[in-house]
Amino acid sequence: MTSPAGTITPPIGGELADRYLGLVSDGDEPGATDLVNDLLDDGVPAQRIIVDLIGGTQARVGDLWAANEWSVAREHAATAVGERALAAVAARTTTPPDRGRIALACVDGEWHGLPARMLAELLRLDGWRVDFLGASVPGRHLITHLHQTGPDAVALSCMIPTRLPRAHAAITACRSAGVPVIAGGRGFGPGGRWAERLGAHAWARTGEEAVALLAGDWPPRNVTDFPMPDGEAFLGDEEYTHLVRSRPQLITTAMGRLTTAYPPARDYDDSQLEATTEDMGHITDFLAAALYIGEQAIFTDFTEWTAGVLTSRGVPPTALSVGIGLIRDQLVDFPAATSMIDAALAALPPD
Ligand code: B12
Missing domain, CATH: 3.40.50.280 (Cobalamin-binding domain)
Incomplete structure (x- = not known):
């Protein structure tokens, strides 16, 4: 079922990838499995279907979610179709x-x-x-x-x-x-x-x-x-340990101070408050990972990515800066953590 040795197979893309994305977008599992079965029948190597079609489409799904064009539910449904299509390829190849x-x-x-x-x-x-x-x-x-x-x-x-x-x-x-x-x-x-x-x-x-x-x-x-x-031996020092142990308290305290620090949050509904609590958790977890490895980029990449995701949902970068600041206020005795936070805040785009 794989291509004969020495055969160079071009990557799958273009109209075929668009058609598959359309099926995934509709949650059309039978349509997606029929398509991959047709490709296998036509002699397309299973590897190309897995990497280019199924994997490539997942990346597009991620971009559509990040740009707020797709909901989380639609992304989940699309991934379920991808899993099914992959299973179909696996069933045909031994x-x-x-x-x-x-x-x-x-x-x-x-x-x-x-x-x-x-x-x-x-x-x-x-x-x-x-x-x-x-x-x-x-x-x-x-x-x-x-x-x-x-x-x-x-x-x-x-x-x-x-x-x-x-x-x-x-x-x-x-x-x-x-x-x-x-x-x-x-x-x-x-x-x-x-x-x-x-x-x-x-x-x-x-x-x-x-x-x-x-x-x-x-x-x-x-x-x-x-x-x-x-x-x-230097991984997981005392700052990291403190952050992990005090995670629940850091998040609860930050949420308790949110409306004072960021008045627009007074109008947040329950789902917005829940999403903000989750974001506080992500801020803490990415900071902890950055401290563990000793890599600023882990935290800065995360804050830049989150700023982009929030902006596409109509939330200004200031909201993120304030949230990060509420965690920072509780870490003033931890120089590595505060210096990582300050570097990330400085890299955030203006509103
Ligand atoms: C679907 C998806 C989910 C689903 C996953 C369901 C599932 N069954 O897999 C769910 C909803 C669970 C999810 C949750 C989250 N996700 Co998500 N997710 C995705 C998405 C859209 C597709 C993932 C995928 O299937 N990719 C397809 C494959 C082909 O990607 P690939 O990286 O090229 O894979 C290759 C290599 O990674 C490599 N590889 C992988 N594993 C291994 C292992 C070994 C040993 C080797 C050698 C190679 C190897 O081989 C693969 C095949 O070639 C990606 C976007 C994207 N571009 O990938 C985001 C993405 C991975 N998610 C992301 C995030 C942030 C999250 C959440 C934190 C979101 C949130 N706010 O809650 C949570 C974290 C959950 C958790 N704790 O794990 C970010 C990660 C960014 C980062 N690195 O910091 C991404 C990149 C989205 C983005 N654009 O930023 N997600």
């Missing part, structure tokens, strides 16, 4: 598992299961036996699975940086169990630079890069050849 065994999991608290599922199918197509453990796998369950099945490698997916402390715990536990770790997902930062920092043995940007890497001289036979990186 490759004998003759390479080895890989355990694939999303880190604890990571709910983006579809990108990892895409990777699972790409690896299966390349002859790996894959145990796909799904979204949000607590570290202890992952380790139990490793002891029970003895895989050649663990593939760990992290799409949002707030999960990096949990990713670190999982990577450390896998290392202790003697199993090499390949990390992936945009949560590990540009070029995967935080994956190495957290002790992963390898990182790949896309599913196809992971397939190529694993088809080469990998996994390493002896994982002790990969010492823990320098600086690991």
Whole structure:
């Protein structure tokens, strides 16, 4: 079902991708599965359908949600169609598992299961036996699975940086169990630079890069050849610990002061207040992750992205600045946290 060796297949795009987006947009599961089945019948490689059509459309879905053109519900429905289409491709493609065994999991608290599922199918197509453990796998369950099945490698997916402390715990536990770790997902930062920092043995940007890497001289036979990186001991200092422990109180206090600091919030309805509480949680979590890794960019990228999302929903950047300020006011004794917050506030666009 894959393209014959040496055949170069152009990426799927244009009118076909628009048609598929239309089906996804309508929540048309039968239509989407019919389309991918027709493509397979026409000899289009399964990999192209997974990466270009299903994956590429997910990225467009994300952009439409961020621009406030699609609701959260519509995005959820679209993702459900993508999962169904991927299952249809998987059902039509079988490759004998003759390479080895890989355990694939999303880190604890990571709910983006579809990108990892895409990777699972790409690896299966390349002859790996894959145990796909799904979204949000607590570290202890992952380790139990490793002891029970003895895989050649663990593939760990992290799409949002707030999960990096949990990713670190999982990577450390896998290392202790003697199993090499390949990390992936945009949560590990540009070029995967935080994956190495957290002790992963390898990182790949896309599913196809992971397939190529694993088809080469990998996994390493002896994982002790990969010492823990320098600086690991500095992760999770007392500022990080304080932020994590006081998270509920930080959010409650900030919400209690919201209407005084930002009078337009007096007119907020329940769902707006709920969304603001969630945003306070995100501010705290991204700041905690930035402190954990020691990377300003984790927090600044988040605040810039959130400013864009809020602006497209008619909420001015000032509202975000005020919210961040309400968290900052409670962290005056924490110099690393306040300096990260100040740098992020300075980078926010004016109203
Ligand atoms: C669908 C979706 C969701 C769904 C996920 C449902 C599901 N079953 O997967 C739900 C609603 C749960 C969700 C929630 C959130 N989401 Co979301 N989501 C998306 C969306 C639109 C699509 C994800 C997807 O399927 N991508 C398709 C694949 C193909 O993407 P890909 O990155 O290219 O995947 C490849 C690589 O990542 C790589 N890879 C992935 N894992 C691994 C592992 C290994 C080992 C390797 C080697 C490679 C690898 O291989 C993949 C295949 O090639 C993206 C937008 C986007 N552009 O991706 C946002 C996105 C990922 N979400 C985002 C955010 C912020 C959130 C929330 C925080 C939103 C909120 N305010 O609550 C929550 C966090 C939830 C959580 N704790 O996990 C941001 C993340 C930004 C960031 N890095 O900081 C994104 C990028 C949106 C955006 N435009 O900014 N989301």
